Amino acid sequence: MRAGNRLGVIVFPAFDWAISPTHPERQERLLYTQDQLREEGIFDIPGITEYKPEIASVEDVARVHFCIPDVASVTTESHLISAGGAVRAARLIMEGQADKAFALVRPPGHHAMKVVHGNRGFCNVNIEAVMIEWIREHYGQKRIAIVDTDCHHGDGTQDIYWHDPNTLFISLHQDGRTLYPGSGHLEELGGPNAFAKTINIPLPPMTGDEGFLHVIDNIVIPILNDFRPDLVINSAGQDNHYSDPITNMLFTARGYALLNEKLSPDIAVLEGGYSIQGALPYVNCGIVLAMAGLDYSFLREPDHDAQRLRQDPRVTRQIRLMTDAVLENYFRPKRKDFPDPGTFISRRKRIFYDTDMIADEQVESVMRCSECAGVLIIESDSSINPPALCIEIPLGACARCREAGLQRHEQQLARGRHRILQLINRPDKIYENRSV
Amino acid sequence: MRLGLDVGGTHTDAVIIDTSGIVCSVKVPTDHGNLLSSVMSALNSVLDAAPTPVSAVHLSTTLTTNALLEGKTEPVGVLVSSGPGIHPLHHRIGDAFFVVDGAMDHRGAEVLPLDAAQLGHAANACKERGIRSFAVVGKFSPRNTMHEKLMAAALAGQADFVTSGHMLGGRLNFPRRITTAYFNAAVWRTYNSFADAVEEGLRKLGIQPDLAILKADGGTMPLAASRSLPVQSILSGPAASIMGITALCDVQGDAVLLDIGGTSTDIAVVAGGTPLLAPGGIGFNGRQTLVRAMVSSSLAVGGDSVLRASAGGVSVGPDRCGPCMALGGSVPTLMDACNYCGLSHVGSLEASRSGMEALARLSHRDVADVAREAVSRAVAAIKSAVDALVVAVNEKPVYTVREMLHPERIAPKKIYAVGGPAHALSDALSSAFGPNVVVPRQHAVANAIGAAIARPTCGLELYADTERGVKLIPHLSLSAKVDRSYALEHAKEDARRGLLSLVAAESPTDIELVEASSFNMIQGGRLAGKTIRVQCQIRPGIEESYLPAFRRES
Ligand SMILES: [Zn+2]
Ligand SMILES: [Zn+2]
Numbered sequence: 002m003r004a005g006n007r008l009g010v011i012v013f014p015a016f017d018w019a020i021s022p023t024h025p026e027r028q029e030r031l032l033y034t035q036d037q038l039r040e041e042g043i044f045d046i047p048g049i050t051e052y053k054p055e056i057a058s059v060e061d062v063a064r065v066h067f068c069i070p071d072v073a074s075v076t077t078e079s080h081l082i083s084a085g086g087a088v089r090a091a092r093l094i095m096e097g098q099a100d101k102a103f104a105l106v107r108p109p110g111h112h113a114m115k116v117v118h119g120n121r122g123f124c125n126v127n128i129e130a131v132m133i134e135w136i137r138e139h140y141g142q143k144r145i146a147i148v149d150t151d152c153h154h155g156d157g158t159q160d161i162y163w164h165d166p167n168t169l170f171i172s173l174h175q176d177g178r179t180l181y182p183g184s185g186h187l188e189e190l191g192g193p194n195a196f197a198k199t200i201n202i203p204l205p206p207m208t209g210d211e212g213f214l215h216v217i218d219n220i221v222i223p224i225l226n227d228f229r230p231d232l233v234i235n236s237a238g239q240d241n242h243y244s245d246p247i248t249n250m251l252f253t254a255r256g257y258a259l260l261n262e263k264l265s266p267d268i269a270v271l272e273g274g275y276s277i278q279g280a281l282p283y284v285n286c287g288i289v290l291a292m293a294g295l296d297y298s299f300l301r302e303p304d305h306d307a308q309r310l311r312q313d314p315r316v317t318r319q320i321r322l323m324t325d326a327v328l329e330n331y332f333r334p335k336r337k338d339f340p341d342p343g344t345f346i347s348r349r350k351r352i353f354y355d356t357d358m359i360a361d362e363q364v365e366s367v368m369r370c371s372e373c374a375g376v377l378i379i380e381s382d383s384s385i386n387p388p389a390l391c392i393e394i395p396l397g398a399c400a401r402c403r404e405a406g407l408q409r410h411e412q413q414l415a416r417g418r419h420r421i422l423q424l425i426n427r428p429d430k431i432y433e434n435r436s437v
Numbered sequence: 438m439r440l441g442l443d444v445g446g447t448h449t450d451a452v453i454i455d456t457s458g459i460v461c462s463v464k465v466p467t468d469h470g471n472l473l474s475s476v477m478s479a480l481n482s483v484l485d486a487a488p489t490p491v492s493a494v495h496l497s498t499t500l501t502t503n504a505l506l507e508g509k510t511e512p513v514g515v516l517v518s519s520g521p522g523i524h525p526l527h528h529r530i531g532d533a534f535f536v537v538d539g540a541m542d543h544r545g546a547e548v549l550p551l552d553a554a555q556l557g558h559a560a561n562a563c564k565e566r567g568i569r570s571f572a573v574v575g576k577f578s579p580r581n582t583m584h585e586k587l588m589a590a591a592l593a594g595q596a597d598f599v600t601s602g603h604m605l606g607g608r609l610n611f612p613r614r615i616t617t618a619y620f621n622a623a624v625w626r627t628y629n630s631f632a633d634a635v636e637e638g639l640r641k642l643g644i645q646p647d648l649a650i651l652k653a654d655g656g657t658m659p660l661a662a663s664r665s666l667p668v669q670s671i672l673s674g675p676a677a678s679i680m681g682i683t684a685l686c687d688v689q690g691d692a693v694l695l696d697i698g699g700t701s702t703d704i705a706v707v708a709g710g711t712p713l714l715a716p717g718g719i720g721f722n723g724r725q726t727l728v729r730a731m732v733s734s735s736l737a738v739g740g741d742s743v744l745r746a747s748a749g750g751v752s753v754g755p756d757r758c759g760p761c762m763a764l765g766g767s768v769p770t771l772m773d774a775c776n777y778c779g780l781s782h783v784g785s786l787e788a789s790r791s792g793m794e795a796l797a798r799l800s801h802r803d804v805a806d807v808a809r810e811a812v813s814r815a816v817a818a819i820k821s822a823v824d825a826l827v828v829a830v831n832e833k834p835v836y837t838v839r840e841m842l843h844p845e846r847i848a849p850k851k852i853y854a855v856g857g858p859a860h861a862l863s864d865a866l867s868s869a870f871g872p873n874v875v876v877p878r879q880h881a882v883a884n885a886i887g888a889a890i891a892r893p894t895c896g897l898e899l900y901a902d903t904e905r906g907v908k909l910i911p912h913l914s915l916s917a918k919v920d921r922s923y924a925l926e927h928a929k930e931d932a933r934r935g936l937l938s939l940v941a942a943e944s945p946t947d948i949e950l951v952e953a954s955s956f957n958m959i960q961g962g963r964l965a966g967k968t969i970r971v972q973c974q975i976r977p978g979i980e981e982s983y984l985p986a987f988r989r990e991s
Contacts, residue, residue: 002523002527012834012836013834013836013841014836015836015837015838016836016837016954016956017837017838017839018837018838022957022959023959023962023963023964027957027959028956028957029956029957029958029959029968032956032968033543033544035836036543036609037522037543039608039609039610040522040543040576040577040609040610040611041522041523041611041612042523042610042611042612042613042725045610045612045613045717045725051834052832052834053832053833053834053835054841056841056842077838078838078841078842079838082838082841278542278543278544282543283521283522286522290523295523296523296524296527297523298524299519299521299522299523299524299525300521300522300523301521302521303520303521303540303542303548303549
């Protein structure tokens with residue numbers, strides 16, 4: 002056997018780290034996956050290489066997130082290593098050492114939003130976003146598509162890229178009316194400067210291989226073909242598996258491998274997936290084989306039962322109906338009446354941190370802009386930290402947005418009710434955090 | 438007194454040592470068509486010269502290596518049972534490869550019983566073809582040996598020998614287990630008749646020493662034990678050389694050892710004075726095995742590497758086309774460049790000069806330039822291979838936050854270079870690597886000394902699952918019940934005792950714990966049991982009592 006694609010795999014199972022001893026995010030989670038990969042002799046296959054993660058720097062995080070009160074307080078080393086694993090995957094691709102890369106790391110990140118007060122949905126920092134912004138910092142403003150195939154809506158990634166017209170975010174997930182975090186509805190389409198660059202595909206419970214692959218073929222691929230990204234990132238959560246204890250889907254290991262083959266991401270990053278014995282060893286093996294361009298026809302779960310896993314025709318009908326609506330959303334979006342460029346548009350957000358039991362009330366304002374992602378201002382009133390004001394001048398900001406951001410920062414220093422003031426100034430690479 | 442014997446490409450060397458140093462040594466030509474005669478003739482003449490009987494004989498032979506490389510092996514019936522994953526036919530090896538349905542999962546739970554009809558069919562097919570040596574291998578057999586035992590039992594009536602995958606240890610790697618079991622079964626008969634002949638020959642000489650073979654990890658294994666694991670004797674030559682260097686030089690701390698030969702340069706890494714072992718196993722003839730070996734790499738640069746020159750530059754190797762011109766070869770090689778530069782005085786300097794001049798004429802360049810560039814190119818290639826190997830050692834993946842934050846790194850302080858061209862390249866090596874390059878005095882029988890002073894080495898894995906209530910030491914074919922109170926401490930002790938039983942050694946301080954982990958298995962929010970993994974090993978080393986004498990020798 003020889004891999005058709007040179008594949009780099011970063012395995013970081015964090016065997017000495019857990020959220021708590023019996024939490025799904027515990028030491029044991031990737032143990033059986035590692036056993037399976039080793040027994041398959043995966044890393045002896047010419048073309049597949051295992052790499053060590055890096056440790057992401059504080060700046061790598063601060064370039065993406067407003068961490069309140071600071072980066073050190075909301076992250077542990079394991080988060081920086083997990084994000085560093087994703088960065089290593091990106092480095093392999095960008096430096097041409099591999100054709101494809103898979104960051105098989107934990108803890109996950111896709112529920113971590115722009116502002117971070119603690120852990121929500123098992124996530125503290127958004128490891129894909131840290132990776133993507135690392136790429137852009139070193140290789141320039143790339144057009145990047147993220148396809149999130151975790152069973153939960155990637156609400157953190159959506160929040161971070163809500164205003165970014167250069168990032169297409171597509172999330173496939175179990176319908177938010179039936180599963181945490183409850184968001185990811187069809188009508189969530191992104192902010193005024195990046196409208197229809199956020200695409201949500203809520204799937205009914207009990208969606209099986211047929212449904213997932215239908216969505217990839219009929220929605221995701223046509224949209225990607227239109228967007229023409231420089232890089233495709235797969236947030237490869239594995240909790241759509243039929244044996245996952247915290248979700249309600251019927252996806253299989255071979256289904257995941259097929260999905261990956263069709264999607265052909267440059268980089269895959271592990272997200273959730275908590276059937277650690279019955280699913281993860283096989284799903285991860287399938288993803289590795291598919292990414293390497295190798296035969297996975299002999300791969301299936303020991304308890305796989307085709308009869309039981311067949312998708313109900315009612316589910317199939319629902320998915321077909323939804324397909325048209327999603328395509329409409331991307332190709333012919335009903336644009337809202339956005340105000341003229343140069344004015345701010347605000348929305349209110351209520352964010353709940355399930356793991357750390359934190360409530361956060363945010364007012365997020367973005368400047369309407371047709372030349373850049375728009376300067377972003379977030380006021381955050383949380384249950385644990387003093388009120389914070391966060392200003393982001395985005396990468397590639399136009400002169401007006403940059404000026405507006407700096408001006409607002411000056412004003413705030415002089416007076417204001419907020420006790421914490423943070424600035425992400427991407428064009429000038431300045432990341433400021435002040436207590437006032 | 439101990440006897441060390443090393444079968445090399447041109448000579449077979451034998452040496453007898455005692456604690457005061459070398460007692461006597463011989464060199465005889467190696468007859469590749471009849472290794473046994475070379476071995477026996479070297480043994481005979483060195484024993485002739487010995488004043489008192491030897492107590493131990495350590496053999497480093499190329500018998501199994503050559504048999505496998507030249508395909509002089511017997512046909513092997515390979516029976517594998519494989520759970521889901523990569524299709525087992527991708528691991529096909531030999532002409533009689535059979536897949537028998539049946540599967541174990543990663544915890545050793547039987548997913549699919551072994552298909553008795555298919556097993557019978559495979560056994561019959563092998564019988565019809567007159568196959569009498571077998572390899573039986575199951576996926577995840579180190580977690581449950583039952584399917585391998587059933588397959589071996591089904592072959593009992595017709596097999597002279599069966600290699601079961603779990604006998605090769607507890608490391609997880611199905612393809613390597615298949616390959617290694619196949620190699621083992623393929624050389625079993627040849628190896629055993631060789632071992633019989635050596636024992637018989639020594640008996641005729643009136644001595645019955647402890648007989649051991651040298652392995653690729655630089656340690657020894659009793660000949661008796663190697664009779665069922667002959668694959669352990671492959672590729673022991675480079676290991677003998679490395680052990681020779683560590684014996685003859687006071688190698689301490691972290692260091693790099695270079696063996697610069699005619700066609701290639703072998704590189705090994707020493708950490709804390711002991712050769713570092715590779716986590717996987719040695720690669721052989723394009724396939725990976727479970728045979729333990731030192732961390733090493735090899736590059737195709739040596740004294741006989743062919744030189745080519747153009748206006749763009751000089752290249753060294755990777756091919757060899759006979760010896761250097763100084764020794765009657767037809768094309769100029771690295772050694773001729775060394776001769777031209779005055780770095781060496783091998784054979785005919787005149788022949789080297791005319792060869793280098795012809796090369797320079799062809800490329801319209803100054804001959805001294807071409808010769809100097811050849812030497813620096815060769816050393817630069819060695820330097821970058823050494824750097825890459827050290828980086829690979831230091832970049833070895835780790836799986837805990839603790840190891841990420843506190844990485845163990847090696848930082849070689851010294852470079853030891855041996856082999857024909859080492860002396861000629863020593864100045865160039867020093868300017869590439871810095872002042873800490875040591876080129877010890879050449880020793881005519883360094884490899885045989887390496888074999889003589891080597892100690893037994895061994896590795897062993899233990900796996901326990903307290904929910905299933907089992908512990909296994911695959912290497913020992915041991916599988917026993919444990920209760921829920923079985924813990925990591927018990928597992929470490931069991932593994933340690935198992936390892937000592939394998940090497941029949943008494944000193945427990947030498948045991949290195951490679952892995953010792955215990956994970957709580959949580960199911961439905963409660964503790965279902967523990968999964969415990971222990972891996973321990975004895976690293977290669979030198980018998981303490983022989984050290985002082987050899988350090989004086991050099
Ligand atoms: Zn999830
Ligand atoms: Zn702008």
